[in-house]
Amino acid sequence: xxxxxxxxxxxxxxxxxxxxxxxxxxxxxxxxxxxxxxxxxxxxxxxxxxxxxxxxxxxxxxxxxxxxxxxxxxxxxxxxxxxxxxxxxxxxxxxxxxxxxxxxxxxxxxxxxxxxxxxxxxxxxxxxxxxxxxxxxxxxxxxxxxxxxxxxxxxxxxxxxxxxxxxxxxxxxxxxxxxxxxxxxxxxxxxxxxxxxxxxxxxxxxxxxxxxxxxxxxxxxxxxxxxxxxxxxxxxxxxxxxxxxxxxxxxxxxxxxxxxxxxxxxxxxxxxxxxxxxxxxxxxxxxxxxxxxxxxxxxxxxxxxxxxxxxxxxxxxxxxxxxxxxxxxxxxxxxxxxxxxxxxxxxxxxxxxxxxxxxxxxxxxxxxxxxxxxxxxxxxxxxxxxxxxxxxxxxxxxxxxxxxxxxxxxxxxx
Amino acid sequence: xxxxxxxxxxxxxxxxxxxxxxxxxxxxxxxxxxxxxxxxxxxxxxxxxxxxxxxxxxxxxxxxxxxxxxxxxxxxxxxxxxxxxxxxxxxxxxxxxxxxxxxxxxxxxxxxxxxxxxxxxxxxxxxxxxxxxxxxxxxxxxxxxxxxxxxxxxxxxxxxxxxxxxxxxxxxxxxxxxxxxxxxxxxxxxxxxxxxxxxxxxxxxxxxxxxxxxxxxxxxxxxxxxxxxxxxxxxxxxxxxxxxxxxxxxxxxxxxxxxxxxxxxxxxxxxxxxxxxxxxxxxxxxxxxxxxxxxxxxxxxxxxxxxxxxxxxxxxxxxxxxxxxxxxxxxxxxxxxxxxxxxxxxxxxxxxxxxxxxxxxxxxxxxxxxxxxxxxxxxxxxxxxxxxxxxxxxxxxxxxxxxxxxxxxxxxxxxxxxxxxxxxxxxxxxxxxxxxxxxxxxxxxxxxxxxxxxxxxx
Numbered sequence: 001x002x003x004x005x006x007x008x009x010x011x012x013x014x015x016x017x018x019x020x021x022x023x024x025x026x027x028x029x030x031x032x033x034x035x036x037x038x039x040x041x042x043x044x045x046x047x048x049x050x051x052x053x054x055x056x057x058x059x060x061x062x063x064x065x066x067x068x069x070x071x072x073x074x075x076x077x078x079x080x081x082x083x084x085x086x087x088x089x090x091x092x093x094x095x096x097x098x099x100x101x102x103x104x105x106x107x108x109x110x111x112x113x114x115x116x117x118x119x120x121x122x123x124x125x126x127x128x129x130x131x132x133x134x135x136x137x138x139x140x141x142x143x144x145x146x147x148x149x150x151x152x153x154x155x156x157x158x159x160x161x162x163x164x165x166x167x168x169x170x171x172x173x174x175x176x177x178x179x180x181x182x183x184x185x186x187x188x189x190x191x192x193x194x195x196x197x198x199x200x201x202x203x204x205x206x207x208x209x210x211x212x213x214x215x216x217x218x219x220x221x222x223x224x225x226x227x228x229x230x231x232x233x234x235x236x237x238x239x240x241x242x243x244x245x246x247x248x249x250x251x252x253x254x255x256x257x258x259x260x261x262x263x264x265x266x267x268x269x270x271x272x273x274x275x276x277x278x279x280x281x282x283x284x285x286x287x288x289x290x291x292x293x294x295x296x297x298x299x300x301x302x303x304x305x306x307x308x309x310x311x312x313x314x315x316x317x318x319x320x321x322x323x324x325x326x327x328x329x330x331x332x333x334x335x336x337x338x339x340x341x342x343x344x345x346x347x348x349x350x351x352x353x354x355x356x357x358x359x360x361x362x363x364x365x366x367x368x369x370x371x372x373x374x375x376x377x378x379x380x381x382x383x384x385x386x387x388x389x390x391x392x393x394x395x396x397x398x399x400x401x402x403x404x405x406x407x408x409x410x411x412x413x414x
Numbered sequence: 415x416x417x418x419x420x421x422x423x424x425x426x427x428x429x430x431x432x433x434x435x436x437x438x439x440x441x442x443x444x445x446x447x448x449x450x451x452x453x454x455x456x457x458x459x460x461x462x463x464x465x466x467x468x469x470x471x472x473x474x475x476x477x478x479x480x481x482x483x484x485x486x487x488x489x490x491x492x493x494x495x496x497x498x499x500x501x502x503x504x505x506x507x508x509x510x511x512x513x514x515x516x517x518x519x520x521x522x523x524x525x526x527x528x529x530x531x532x533x534x535x536x537x538x539x540x541x542x543x544x545x546x547x548x549x550x551x552x553x554x555x556x557x558x559x560x561x562x563x564x565x566x567x568x569x570x571x572x573x574x575x576x577x578x579x580x581x582x583x584x585x586x587x588x589x590x591x592x593x594x595x596x597x598x599x600x601x602x603x604x605x606x607x608x609x610x611x612x613x614x615x616x617x618x619x620x621x622x623x624x625x626x627x628x629x630x631x632x633x634x635x636x637x638x639x640x641x642x643x644x645x646x647x648x649x650x651x652x653x654x655x656x657x658x659x660x661x662x663x664x665x666x667x668x669x670x671x672x673x674x675x676x677x678x679x680x681x682x683x684x685x686x687x688x689x690x691x692x693x694x695x696x697x698x699x700x701x702x703x704x705x706x707x708x709x710x711x712x713x714x715x716x717x718x719x720x721x722x723x724x725x726x727x728x729x730x731x732x733x734x735x736x737x738x739x740x741x742x743x744x745x746x747x748x749x750x751x752x753x754x755x756x757x758x759x760x761x762x763x764x765x766x767x768x769x770x771x772x773x774x775x776x777x778x779x780x781x782x783x784x785x786x787x788x789x790x791x792x793x794x795x796x797x798x799x800x801x802x803x804x805x806x807x808x809x810x811x812x813x814x815x816x817x818x819x820x821x822x823x824x825x826x827x828x829x830x831x832x833x834x835x836x837x838x839x840x841x842x843x844x845x846x847x848x849x850x851x852x853x854x855x856x857x858x859x860x861x862x863x864x865x866x867x868x869x870x871x872x
Contacts, residue, residue: 092448095448095464097423097425098423098425098461098462098463098464099420099423099463099464099466100421100422100423100424100466101466103424103427104427307459309427310425310426310461311425311426311427311458311459312458312459313458313459313460313461315460316568
């Protein structure tokens with residue numbers, strides 16, 4: 001959707017100085033767009049434009065980042081469709097794991113708005129470093145559902161070409177890629193010394209991670225470096241409330257966003273289940289990054305409604321009431337209600353969106369079944385650029401091991 | 415009829431098996447793709463299994479409650495109409511590699527060796543002991559299928575397995591663990607209540623093989639002894655000297671004293687004789703009667719008490735106590751013997767006054783009464799030396815140039831090397847041996863002027 005993924009329609013927006021001023025003063029400022037209630041989904045100071053009932057609350061400060069979307073029903077429908085599709089694909093991937101087709105899967109259920117909203121704020125030349133749950137971000141960047149799941153089947157060393165979509169493949173090490181993002185952003189700064197680039201600023205970087213990663217040393221080091229160099233990077237923390245079985249309150253006695261001050265980052269807290277608010281604050285943060293305004297920490301307050309991965313059982317550490325409370329704040333229901341109220345989402349349009357999602361899921365299943373399992377020894381092909389004796393010895397040893405399984409029937413080890 | 419056999423996958427990163435908790439379909443049921451067909455519990459999680467295809471169920475390969483190993487068949491479907499093809503891989507309309515006949519469906523399960531093959535593998539898959547199939551639980555104990563998984567009781571997989579084996583419904587067991595978690599003990603208690611008896615596996619038995627170690631809390635005398643011995647062992651550097659001697663003259667003296675008027679009717683024992691000799695000798699061996707004293711400023715001094723407070727180690731029913739006889743050096747042999755008798759009786763009655771348990775300056779422990787030749791006792795804290803007396807035995811011994819049966823005893827002296835040097839300890843023990851070997855020498859000891867031992871200057 002050009003209207004969303006490109007930022008060319010933002011020429012009418014305020015210059016960087018104004019944007020920065022608006023965002024840095026918002027903590028003390030107007031109530032517009034912020035939650036009045038202090039609750040698990042954010043509390044005071046959290047940017048929210050769509051409430052759980054789908055009522056749009058105007059906020060001049062943030063609405064100016066949404067002028068293209070607010071005026072374009074198709075753009076709004078596209079946001080809805082992307083959320084529905086990625087949820088459907090995610091559900092299918094979970095089923096495929098249960099059916100033995102994937103080794104593992106980290107479901108994103110509940111975090112669709114945080115991912116789709118923020119990803120739509122990106123420019124094509126921006127770069128994303130993500131964790132392992134950012135299926136929605138990857139989808140918006142252009143990663144196909146099949147490429148999303150291939151790595152989880154263990155048949156490829158990486159799911160996609162990072163430079164084709166300007167998004168690195170998932171980082172499993174919790175928080176490690178926060179530093180990658182800062183390094184890339186510092187590279188962008190170095191390039192900008194030779195070529196000032198586009199009129200609306202340099203490329204920027206988004207590092208996605210979760211509340212658990214906020215306790216990682218690498219993430220905190222990344223904050224220091226980013227602030228020191230004013231690197232064009234946005235740290236997008238999806239606070240989904242649970243670091244596997246540890247609740248966020250255990251590792252942070254203050255809202256995560258409050259840590260931004262200590263590092264010299266701009267901190268913004270947003271209702272992560274409000275796709276419009278997420279889109280607005282991420283656009284503002286990216287604009288600040290690409291125009292010399294320095295890094296931002298966005299805390300998107302959301303909830304992981306599924307297990308940490310398919311190997312996890314969340315019923316062991318949390319109750320049903322909590323999960324049900326967050327179901328009532330569902331990001332898709334919220335946008336659907338808003339769009340139905342505006343007569344943008346008709347029954348036909350809704351059916352169409354769901355049909356698109358179902359077909360995407362079916363295609364994923366078909367494509368996955370068609371994947372050929374590479375021969376076991378191919379794992380040795382891409383370890384080093386050039387062959388070396390130690391690797392050859394390891395490969396030969398493994399070949400011998402596999403041969404031990406062989407029997408008289410042709411075929412041998414699969 | 416085109417069939418598809420669905421094998422239990424590894425549902426959680428390296429699991430080997432799952433328990434079938436509940437079937438949501440039966441043989442003959444038509445199922446849609448991704449319809450939940452079963453609930454299974456792994457070591458990690460309770461999960462729902464979505465059907466891998468659309469079709470009709472023709473076989474369920476496990477009972478509820480049964481354990482299925484990863485890779486074993488779980489369900490068989492009839493997918494004749496083609497709609498049941500997994501992603502169309504073996505169905506119509508999709509370009510896909512044709513599955514090799516007889517090979518399993520292309521799932522992640524079964525990597526490594528193909529399970530069905532003609533020949534004999536040179537390397538067999540590891541075999542695990544197959545637990546006996548557990549009978550289906552009684553109807554009243556199968557709430558899992560009807561209770562939402564999110565509302566089930568908190569318990570670890572091990573405890574869940576135990577509960578299933580014992581037929582205990584976890585949801586009705588009060589949990590005593592953190593946040594109401596049901597523990598192993600809770601399950602065993604509940605199982606015992608169900609059975610109307612003692613906890614399973616804990617039935618009373620006379621079988622000696624069931625004997626278990628017992629544990630006794632450390633209290634009272636034991637605790638005090640332990641503390642004193644640790645204090646002794648880790649404060650004073652201790653060394654011991656030993657001496658074996660012919661004490662026949664002493665035993666003969668004791669025999670004569672039985673009826674001698676000078677004994678004043680007291681029964682004079684070997685211990686009393688040794689105690690008297692020690693008291694007499696300590697005057698000329700002041701180091702052995704001294705003690706080391708640490709001062710608050712970190713320095714130290716050696717304290718020489720005015721009198722010998724003679725400690726005696728007494729074994730009582732309640733444990734070891736070491737009461738002392740104040741100013742024992744001022745007592746004659748009959749008085750000392752009487753004091754010893756009194757001290758021992760009082761201690762065994764448990765009536766020793768607390769002040770008699772502190773302030774000792776030298777201790778004797780008569781381990782010989784228990785039949786041993788000697789020991790190397792460790793110091794009563796705060797004292798410079800402790801004497802161990804072994805059993806007096808008739809032994810062949812050199813006597814007047816010949817071998818004769820003599821009353822032989824071994825003495826051991828442990829000393830605080832901060833206060834006492836080896837030479838001082840050795841001279842004291844040698845003098846003591848000389849007196850016990852020839853009690854008549856006792857009349858020449860008792861002053862600080864000299865010693866009875868030959869060949870050494872004091």
